[in-house]
Amino acid sequence: MAAAPGVAVVLAAGALSVAGDSAAMVALVLRAHADSGGAAAVTALLLCFALPVVATTGAAGALADRADPRRLLLVAGLVQAGAAAGLAVVDDLATTCLLVLVMQTGFALGQPVWGAVGPALVGERRVGRLVSLQHALRGVAGPAGAGLGGVLVQSVGAGAVLTLDAASFVLLALAGASLQVPRPTAPAARPTVRDAVLPRAGVAALREHPVLWVLVLALFPMVVAVESVNAAEVFLVRDVLGASAAGYGLAEAVHGGAAVVGALAAGGLTRLTFRVRAVLAAVAVVALAQVGAGLAPAYASYLAAAAVSGAALGVVNALVFALLLSEVDAARRGSVVAFVSGVSRGCSVAALSLGGVLTATAGPRTAYLVAGTAGLLIALAAVLGVHRSVDSRSTVRG
CATH class of the missing domain: 1.20.1250.20 (MFS general substrate transporter like domains)
Incomplete structure (x- = not known):
């Protein structure tokens, strides 16, 4: 390549x-x-x-x-x-x-x-x-x-x-x-003003692939759940677990490094079925790791949870975008990527606000436990949605 x-x-x-x-x-x-x-x-x-x-x-x-x-x-x-x-x-x-x-x-x-x-x-x-x-x-x-x-x-x-x-x-x-x-070869229909303001082309392209549509719909609340703990992390690591400033930096590095490893590992999956299953499993693993971080009795166990969460997030990010680029027709890939990226960034903004409020009112451990529990529910809903889409449209091919 x-x-x-x-x-x-x-x-x-x-x-x-x-x-x-x-x-x-x-x-x-x-x-x-x-x-x-x-x-x-x-x-x-x-x-x-x-x-x-x-x-x-x-x-x-x-x-x-x-x-x-x-x-x-x-x-x-x-x-x-x-x-x-x-x-x-x-x-x-x-x-x-x-x-x-x-x-x-x-x-x-x-x-x-x-x-x-x-x-x-x-x-x-x-x-x-x-x-x-x-x-x-x-x-x-x-x-x-x-x-x-x-x-x-x-x-x-x-x-x-x-x-x-x-x-x-x-x-x-x-x-x-x-x-x-x-x-790019332009579509036959000229874009309207509404098309330029609203991501209608991206939404339409995704809805033609029900499994991808379910995964993307699951991705957005997952972004909120995952990134909401960004506001709680420093308080959990420094105040609750007693780590130093260097320890906080190490946790960030471990999480980021594990995400790189997860993204690289995801590149070995090429079949659609395997990719979809891996995304669903990784979403659940991220949620479980957040629960584990919230329950961590010591800094070392928190660090392990951060590594697991980072690796699973790397898998999710790489595979979701690989699915979008490989399954959506070339004429609408840009619209799909822009739609997913834009809404994800909006979810990140919402996550900061929600995480800050939750941390201030209930404490950092509770923020992690709430986020992890919400993530597990999102994973379950995504599994049910994918199975329903497969049963009704038979869109997943080996």
């Missing part, structure tokens, strides 16, 4: 995009904290990072399926670069938020394209391995970008970090323009 023209560019560019996004977020959050902006300023920044991905779901999907991918990736990268360059020289909150919205709009428009061009480069049979590698590299790139951003802010300042981000986004734009991929 590595020999296919453009594959290395897609893999490297996708990782660079995630790393640059993470570094920029850390730099801006640290700058807001240093400027005594308070929790409101940090929350506003985080919302600005998330909202464009949610708001442009329909438009991003329509463009990914119809526009020349090279031109779209070039424009998206240059938009990100321009906004990052602006963020390097301004520091008032209002302008910062506006430029973050612009930068993340470029990110939102580019990401579905990076996901959708892969099958055209490697062929349908190798999509699963490509997606596994993409998720593994992005799983490394996100924490690496965040960590590097923090180190550079401390040593050279946030402005220098954002200038480097701008340069990386220029490289991203040039990488996109260099891809040798055909322009």
Whole structure:
């Protein structure tokens, strides 16, 4: 697969995009904290990072399926670069938020394209391995970008970090323009204004595959359940289990590293039936690991639960996107990826709010137990839904 023209560019560019996004977020959050902006300023920044991905779901999907991918990736990268360059020289909150919205709009428009061009480069049979590698590299790139951003802010300042981000986004734009991929074949019907606002094409494509539709519907509440404990984690690890700051960092590293391993392992599954079963099993394992973390009597057992949860999440993420790219027709892949990514990001925003409230009112252990129990119910509902879809439509093929 590595020999296919453009594959290395897609893999490297996708990782660079995630790393640059993470570094920029850390730099801006640290700058807001240093400027005594308070929790409101940090929350506003985080919302600005998330909202464009949610708001442009329909438009991003329509463009990914119809526009020349090279031109779209070039424009998206240059938009990100321009906004990052602006963020390097301004520091008032209002302008910062506006430029973050612009930068993340470029990110939102580019990401579905990076996901959708892969099958055209490697062929349908190798999509699963490509997606596994993409998720593994992005799983490394996100924490690496965040960590590097923090180190550079401390040593050279946030402005220098954002200038480097701008340069990386220029490289991203040039990488996109260099891809040798055909322009997508546009559907017969022209998109309406409603199509550009709402992700109707992505929803319609998924509903033609009942098993995929069930898995995606299960994915969204699972994101809420899994990410809701992000607000509780530091309190459980530091206050309840008594771990040091380094111990908290180690838990994050173990979770992220295990996710990379899980994503790579998932690449070995190629048959549709096996992929679906593995996703359902992994969702249940994530939930059980959350319950285990909530009941952990000591830091070591929490660390083990974090490793299990991370590996299972790596499997879920890699296989769900492999299924989307391999089972949905090429003309609508961008719409599907944009829809799933946008709604998932919206669920992440909801998860932070719910997790914070639950942690503040019931404590971190309870937050983990509630999230894990909800995850088990989601897994059970997904199993029943998949079996019902198979029985009624016979869509799962060996």
